[in-house]
Amino acid sequence: MMRRTGAALVGGLSVTLVAGLAHADRREASLHAHMVGGVATSADEAVSSDATAPLGGLAVRASYATSNLYQYDVSLSLLGTGGASFSSATFMPAGRPPVTGPFTVGQQVTRLDGGITLRFGVAWIPTVRLASGVQGRRRGGPIVMGGGGEVSGEDATGRGAALVVDVVGTATVGLDHRINRRLIVGVAIGASMAVPLGGEAFRTLEATLHVSRYWYPR
Amino acid sequence: MIPRPPTLVLPVVALALLVAAVPAAAQDSGQSRVILVDEGGSYDVTVHPDFVTVFYLPDKILKALASDTTGYEVKPIGATSLAIRPLKADAKPANLALATETIKVSVILRIAKTRDEALTQVTFKRADVEAEVQRRIEERVTKRTAELEAKIAEMQKTMDAELPKVADGLIAARLLQRREVRKLNAIERNDDNVIVEATEVFFLGEDAYVVFRIENRNKAPYRLATVEVKDGAGDRAGVVRFVSDAAEAAGKGVIGVVRPGGKGSGVVVVRRSGDLIGKKLALVVAEPGGRGRVVVDRVVLR
Numbered sequence: 001m002m003r004r005t006g007a008a009l010v011g012g013l014s015v016t017l018v019a020g021l022a023h024a025d026r027r028e029a030s031l032h033a034h035m036v037g038g039v040a041t042s043a044d045e046a047v048s049s050d051a052t053a054p055l056g057g058l059a060v061r062a063s064y065a066t067s068n069l070y071q072y073d074v075s076l077s078l079l080g081t082g083g084a085s086f087s088s089a090t091f092m093p094a095g096r097p098p099v100t101g102p103f104t105v106g107q108q109v110t111r112l113d114g115g116i117t118l119r120f121g122v123a124w125i126p127t128v129r130l131a132s133g134v135q136g137r138r139r140g141g142p143i144v145m146g147g148g149g150e151v152s153g154e155d156a157t158g159r160g161a162a163l164v165v166d167v168v169g170t171a172t173v174g175l176d177h178r179i180n181r182r183l184i185v186g187v188a189i190g191a192s193m194a195v196p197l198g199g200e201a202f203r204t205l206e207a208t209l210h211v212s213r214y215w216y217p218r
Numbered sequence: 219m220i221p222r223p224p225t226l227v228l229p230v231v232a233l234a235l236l237v238a239a240v241p242a243a244a245q246d247s248g249q250s251r252v253i254l255v256d257e258g259g260s261y262d263v264t265v266h267p268d269f270v271t272v273f274y275l276p277d278k279i280l281k282a283l284a285s286d287t288t289g290y291e292v293k294p295i296g297a298t299s300l301a302i303r304p305l306k307a308d309a310k311p312a313n314l315a316l317a318t319e320t321i322k323v324s325v326i327l328r329i330a331k332t333r334d335e336a337l338t339q340v341t342f343k344r345a346d347v348e349a350e351v352q353r354r355i356e357e358r359v360t361k362r363t364a365e366l367e368a369k370i371a372e373m374q375k376t377m378d379a380e381l382p383k384v385a386d387g388l389i390a391a392r393l394l395q396r397r398e399v400r401k402l403n404a405i406e407r408n409d410d411n412v413i414v415e416a417t418e419v420f421f422l423g424e425d426a427y428v429v430f431r432i433e434n435r436n437k438a439p440y441r442l443a444t445v446e447v448k449d450g451a452g453d454r455a456g457v458v459r460f461v462s463d464a465a466e467a468a469g470k471g472v473i474g475v476v477r478p479g480g481k482g483s484g485v486v487v488v489r490r491s492g493d494l495i496g497k498k499l500a501l502v503v504a505e506p507g508g509r510g511r512v513v514v515d516r517v518v519l520r
Binding site: 027122123178180181216218 | 403404405406407408409411435436516
């Protein structure tokens, strides 16, 4: 009889609870490790044209989902560019004769951004990520191809390395695949655009390959 | 409708068996035979020199004449029985004329080829008397069955009326003891994208009603077959109820179905949950055969 009573109670309770139901990826957290490759386009104060250089680096990202559709995340990227080749410019070092010629500039970027990733699937998950943040960019000194070879260094060119801070926005589309309940791998392509705070323009096109661990934090 | 208690069904079953058993008494079994006689008739009986065959007649024997007294020995045993024994293994068939106060029969005695074929007991009964006995038995069984069925119906009616009151009383008593809802913070998924979340626990007296939800993001239906609440030592789950928006009905061995992309909600009762307070429990749900298992661990009742 007690069992019947319990069953009746449980039945009633179930009926009343059917309306409010769970979300799947809601409450899932994740940690992502990214390999980043691409190109970076930057401007330089010495010339009017932009130059492009290869880009590479690593990134880590952490996320937390409050809905099946999207997750909030924050990402830290460490990127470096090859030497961007600019057209000829004249550098005027103090106390030395001017140096004229095409030059290259390499940069290192540390980017911290936060945003939202929209997720449109379960096992195969198309993603769209929008984020904004700040990045610190160390612009190297120019390496000038002079008549007698490379000329570099602040003493020789009159311009050394400089640290630039940008406000940056990124947009990424990608495709994730859930291997199991814990592991997701994915690829993405994206672009970032820096709004320089006193420096030059800096844009990137990036492709990423990432592996992620998902879990339910409590 | 509440199922009938087995204790009340048993007498009916017993009576039914009795009814079934009565006609069997008039049937042959092994090396005995029952012969129903209207007024008279002729019947074959196989005998064997290794056995004494006894004839039981319904009333006093008035006459017993054997056609071959050298081949068969016929001896009376009391007023209503005869013992027959072949004197020769190769005795030819003979007849035995028997007359009692109510029947007259002629029995053809034959030597059986094997011992197993020989009859050792033959009972002659009056068919009309047997029919009357049978009728009376059936009449009494029918009457008794009807009485019991009426009694069962009455008890059923009483139980239908009383059970809700008993349930209400129990619920009220438990509410007075403890009534509390606590949030649970436990969620897990399996590799097939089926997510189970233990959301709340309702404490009602000593019992805990753990509410869980299942979201099936897989492409195949999730057929919930088992729900366990493990405390490390064993399964503490009691009654389970589950509802969902699936059109598919739960089949044998299945508690409920969650359609692909669908959701469902369930409750599992943990009786006498007092000793589980504060312990880390695991809510384990699975499909038939243990497939699709989801283990929601660290479910803590407080």
